[in-house]
Amino acid sequence: MSRLKRLEMRDITKKFGDVIANKSISLYLEAGEILGLLGENGAGKSTLMNILYGLYRPDSGSIIINGKAVVFRSPSDAIGHGIGMIHQHFKLIENHTVLENIALAYRAAPFFFPTGKAGRRLSSFKEAYGLEVNPDAYIWQLSAGEQQRVEILKTLLLGADLLILDEPTSVLTPQESQGLFTILKKLAKEGHSIIFISHKLEEVLSICTRVTVLRDGEVVGTRERQELDKRELARMMVGREIDFELSRSECDKGPEVLKVKGLNVKGDRGENSVNGVDFEIHEGEIFGVAGVSGNGQQELVEAITGLRPIEGGQVTLRGKEISKPSPSIISRLGVSHIPEERIKYGTAPGLPFYENCVLKQHTRPSFARRLLLDFSSIKRQAKQIMIRYDIRVPSINVPVKTLSGGNIQKLILGREISAGPSLLVASHPTYGLDVAATQYIRDQILKLREKGVAVLLVSEDLEELFQLCDRISVMFKGHMVGIVPRGAFDLEKIGLMMTGLAEAPLLEECNGYPDQG
Ligand SMILES: Nc1ncnc2c1ncn2[C@@H]1O[C@H](COP(=O)(O)OP(=O)(O)OP(=O)(O)O)[C@@H](O)[C@H]1O
Ligand SMILES: [Mg+2]
Known part of the structure; x- marks a missing residue:
């Protein structure tokens, strides 16, 4: 059912002034694959994905879908080719509700907000994927984790064949992350492709089929999942061994610094968010x-x-x-x-x-x-x-x-x-x-x-x-x-x-x- 069989980014270069964010980067992805994209902070991952999503134009290089070169002038071009992206920093409209945000992004939108239609699709997706969120809440009232769920639902509703997720689990609980992985695996099985950016190496190892690692804007290497473990991934990313041990000394606790007593605090919706905390x-x-x-x-x-x-x-x-x-x-x-x-x-x-x-x-x-x-x-x-x-x-x-x-x-x-x-x-x-x-x-x-x-x-x-x-x-x-x-x-x-x-x-x-x- 997926329209996207094979996607290729070839020799992509992107500069911001003197900073070369992407240096002749190439990668490919086939239907049903979950590709991990890894690299240190500032390695160029978000830039590369923003190019694939039509937000940035590369200085040189090309994007090839099913053997044909495509040029994206804007995200709607990318969406038109079945590419959806969930950003590292949310792009939701704060003073609109969840449902309005989803309706706004909905491709079939006529001149008025199709909130009824979007609402019905939203509840079916919510159930199918277990992404709990209140459709009537305003975005500004939501926690980061809840906003993330809205972004994921929105992208799914847009019918993307390729889902780009830029650090989607940073704000999710371990349980929620597991839930997301179940969804991603299900989507991949149905023929969707996924590009997954994360700094959590265990996650990458648990769901990705292949991993491409960037360092300073260049590809360090691409490996199949079975060739990798945590240490090897970390070494590819930083170019040296990482010590995962922390030394935590015994330490006497001193006088009291903070005391919280019977604390009650209201949330944005006027509800009692903190109840008698001591x-x-x-x-x-x-x-x-x-x-x-x-x-x-x-x-x-x-x-x-x-x-x-x-x-x-x-x-x-x-x-x-x-x-x-x-x-x-x-x-x-x-x-x-x-x-x-x-x-x-x-x-x-x-x-x-x-x-x-x-x-x-x-x-x-x-x-x-x-x-x-x-x-x-x-x-x-x-x-x-x-x-x-x-x-x-x-x-x-x-x-x-x-x-x-x-x-x-x-x-x-x-x-x-x-x-x-x-x-x-x-x-x-x-x-x-x-x-x-x-x-x-x-x-x-x-x-x-x-x-x-x-x-x-x-x-x-x-x-x-x-x-x-x-x-x-x-x-x-x-x-x-x-x-x-x-x-x-x-x-x-x-x-x-x-x-x-x-x-x-x-x-x-x-x-x-x-x-x-
Ligand atoms: N709009 C911009 N203007 C100028 N420089 C930019 C811009 N966007 C990104 N850069 C620079 O490009 C480089 C790559 O940034 P990018 O956001 O792609 O890194 P990243 O791999 O996503 O890092 P992180 O893991 O921290 O999100 C950085 O040096 C960054 O400062
Ligand atoms: Mg980034």
Whole structure:
């Protein structure tokens, strides 16, 4: 049924000014294949796929479908040839509903929104693929994970023969990712082709039939799945061996830094997103928050960092109540924040790299002389962050919006960690980072802990939580259903708590959880 039998990209080159994002790249794909596209942050993956989707024109090279050269002037040309793409950063219209977004993209759209028709198709797809999402919710109300599901549904509804997925699982839970893989395998079996970009090597190995690896804009190699393992993939990507071990020292916990008591927070729809949450974090402690996205984690973090009003309860930082102040006051009190929606809340995309390195910190004495900014010290700081976090930018003067996804993430991490916080609030800190950068960031978080920083770590990656945390709490439907100490970490148990199937009684210990009976 698939119209696309064989697709080829031949000698594709694309430059942005002096940056050669793609250097004479060739790859091919046949119906029913799942091709993995791998490479470090900034290697050129998104650029290459944006060319295939008609968003960018290559400087040279060609795209050949079923033996015939094609030229895409826009994504609608690509869609016309059965190519669909789910982007790394969502392209949904914030103040429209899920259904309206889907109807807008729907090819058969007449002059009015065909919401009735789209709605019927949406519910049949939702059921067939188990992608749960409320069609009447506004996009701005959705978590990253939910928005991702809308993007996937939209592309499926467009009837794509080839699905390009640019880091689709970064924001999905392990269970949701498994669900997605089932769908992808099913689609491939039906004759669809898939190009799958991910930094998670296990995922690539579990679903791809073939893998092409890029480095610095060039193809390093293409291998069949059976010729590969995790180490070999990592070596191809970075050109050296990667050490997957982290050293985590014993560390005494110090005085209390953050205390959250009886916290109630409302979500965007006015619902009770956080219900009576209690916990505290001490110096030198990493406190994890696990949970399926949309269970109140984001609202919890926003309340603590001053981005969302508190309805009830208290947040205190070293004994000082911070239940009311603004984000900038909280930042000045020594709270660093790595937000879930990085582009929106973490950067000013149009401003140069160096200015983004001191956002919210520009009034500090180190960066300001009286009323004026001290640009030489700001630029010195920017250069340090660039080197220490291995951020690939042509210069510190380029606007942040031209950076690759992972490099933007490294910038935010570098800035927030170098601010010398006493509390670091990190939501999905390694989302979108390549293997080497992920190891580096996890190591940096452990180093902060050794220095006595308190860390609140929200992540859906249980492996990450297990590696880093001293305690892991689980949120389900706005409640903290339990807190598990290191030593009692258990994948299955925490997984069950995340889905609401196991509640607090399974817990051995409940430090800071008074309702425990
Ligand atoms: N619109 C643009 N303007 C200028 N430079 C760009 C633009 N888009 C990408 N680049 C540059 O091209 C290079 C490749 O970027 P690309 O986004 O393709 O990387 P990637 O492999 O997708 O990385 P990541 O894993 O971090 O998403 C980077 O150096 C990036 O800064
Ligand atoms: Mg990318």
